[in-house]
Amino acid sequence: MDKAKVSVVVKKYTMVIALILVTLFFTWKTGGKMLLPQNVTNLIAQNAYVFILATGMLLCILTGGNIDLSVGSVVCFVGAVGGSLMVNKHVNTYLAILIMLGVGLLIGAWQGFWIAYVRIPPFIVTLAGMLIFRGLSNVVLDGLTIAPMPDNYLELFNNYVVNPLGGNGINLTCMLAGVLACVIYLVVVFNGRRSRTKKGYETEPMAGVVVKSVIICAVIFAFMFRLAQYKGIPNVLVWVLVVILVYAYITSKTTIGRYFYAVGGNEKATKLSGINTDNVYFMAYLNMGFLSAMAALVTIARLNSANPTAGTNYEMDAIGSCFIGGASAYGGTGTVPGVIIGATLMGVINLGMNIMGVDSNYQKVVKGLVLLAAVIFDVVSKKKSQ
């Protein structure tokens, strides 16, 4: 491979490479503790809310670098509503979940309305939302913590996928799922490639596809192996995967997904192409409300309580993941897989520093620097390409 090709590859996969390097660094620094089965499982459980929120935040950011500052408070509020319904009022768990999602949608509609149709700047609307919903959480909870959550609720989020296959120290169901995931991935990739070649379209070179597939399958397999060595597939991983896959599909394959990119790329041109840009903004924030409620579900399950300080700074984790994952601060670019990589990178840094016992104040400094570096990289590389 010549130099130019290498630099293209490096540019395309900068964050993946960064993630690998950071993971290796912490593995070395923690003497391998970083990749212990329990820690890998923790990485998922601890960061589930970040994956979910960052996916929603991506849609907001795509529309033109607009962020949602209220998600942390909304998570807390929706959690408070759910907690008081399930624990204090003994409402059926599944009904309570539906109500929580409904509340999330309502909040999204409320903020989306002002942003999209009255054109109040998102920063202001969501800053107001941040205060309003934090305050309301306290009102709902009366300043107290509600705990514990019902067992069947915790079951849904905190447990592990059942393992009918058993296995001695290694969860065979988990391994089987890993193998299946690899097979599905390979089938999708090679089928798509074959049909494209058949129709005479341009395709990536075979060698590149093979290398990429091998790496991805190896990562999936290693990851599932680690999970299998612990307790198997955490339920929350299934929830997160569903969200990621659905949104990856929406953003890359559907017309509505295309509109988010178009509005962020050039709103005037999009409007003149017959697309109702107001509705696009509305959808972004409506959806953010919905996913905030999703994040609230996993958050109160993990904490096994609803408390008035839950969700603090969650918005920053979500926004940071998007920008680290390559979303442009001006809108119009960014992908769900990129954001997931960004969120994972943040999660790995968090986990690694925790295991190393780094002072939590320094942890904040490091995370801040990583975020800044990622955005500087984005802006500078764009300037160069012009």
Added chain:
Amino acid sequence: MAKILLEMKNITKTFPGVKALDNVNLKVEEGEIHALVGENGAGKSTLMNVLSGIYPHGSYEGDIIYDGEVCKFNKIKDSESKGIVIIHQELALIPYMTIGENMYLGNEKGKKAAIDWNETYGEADKYLRTVGLQESSRTLIKDIGVGKQQLVEIAKALAKKARLLILDEPTASLNEADSKALLDLMLKFKKEGMTSIIISHKLNEIAYVADKITVIRDGSTIETLDKSKDDISEDRIIKGMVGREMTDRFPKRENTVKPEVLLEVKDWTVHHPLYSERKVCDGVSMKVHKGEVVGIAGLMGAGRTELGMSVFGKSYGSQISGQLYLNGEEVHLNNVRQAIGKKLAYVTEDRKGNGLILSNPIKINTTLANLKAVSSHGVIDRDKEYQAAVEYKEKLNTKCPTVEQNVGNLSGGNQQKVLLAKWMFAQPDVLILDEPTRGIDVGAKYEIYCIINDLVAAGKSVIMISSELPEVLGMSDRIYVMNEGKMVGELRREEASQEVIMARILKSSKGE
């Protein structure tokens, strides 16, 4: 002979791919009013930008000799410190600041850390009286009319101790009375020894104030007329402005005009979206036949773009009234989606700002206005989309390695082709092309003309808005002339010429 205050010698300025100025010479005597005339894009504004240092020394060739010495201006401040002050066509005032604050912006009175507001407002008031304004300098800019804002700009220039005042289309947005007042003010300053350069399309105004007139065409100086020696009638000036040879820069086209009327607009009136008392289109009527290319000629700000956009699903303006007929049936198009649905397309003049998503590939831009065609139930068929983009790329001969290329990396001509492809892909019957060849080279222009010919040959209709008269003349079957929001002429191809069109515009400006 009076002293020469300014001499610009052999100025040549090249932009990537275009020679905007080619050996331009300009001599301005002290104490005269010198007019600069030429068509849109002839290079007048570029010349003034060179003079004022917006294009710094070194980015052009030639010399600027001012007050006897060769000047090398690197920024506007440099030229302003010598007393050269330019007042741009678009007013550069900040609405929510006072007149006084605006006048001394970047030039504040007093110390850096402590602005002397008493002196600011005191001085500002003095200059306001000089230009005949009675307003207090503590009034906010947004509270005074456009005419007065223009006078504030002049007061601002005076406050900078201007010796050479350059006015770029100062009366473009003014009404009759305000324009007259402004011109009289210029004459008053002249008596006091001020030197001015005025750029204007309104030849009657130029004849009224100017001592000398320099004509620029296609980036070169054509001639300088002296009021005391030469004939400076409007016909004489127009001849200088447009007197260029018409060669076969336009592909031949068989007559494709069919008798049926595809689009008709009746009594169309559009108000400015912000200043709702201003009419940008005023009782406009027009007809477009099947297979016809209809040109709309006019100067900048004549209301042509506004007409095109307001017809296209009310995408511009407020309080739109009038009737729109498609295929003889009255339609009400309230948004762009409906307009596209009724097979209308508007190809914007501002391809970067309003037309394309520069950060996205050709493929995505091509299908944006008609995603339906490549998707089912909201899911995009990427293969189909790719195929469509390739098909149009080949049809229009867009030069690019692949359709995955970002549009921002293409040349202007190829961007224009992508924009055309986008709208052709929307399968319209009537295409409104706004300045379809602005800023692209001659070869690409010819290709665009060929595409237009293909479109009408296929039974579509084209409304071509263009500021380039030769293009309007060379391509149109019929020509409408617009000025100041009104239709001021309808000409058949045979009877149209640059002189006739210019004369129509200028006559209507005078209110005849």
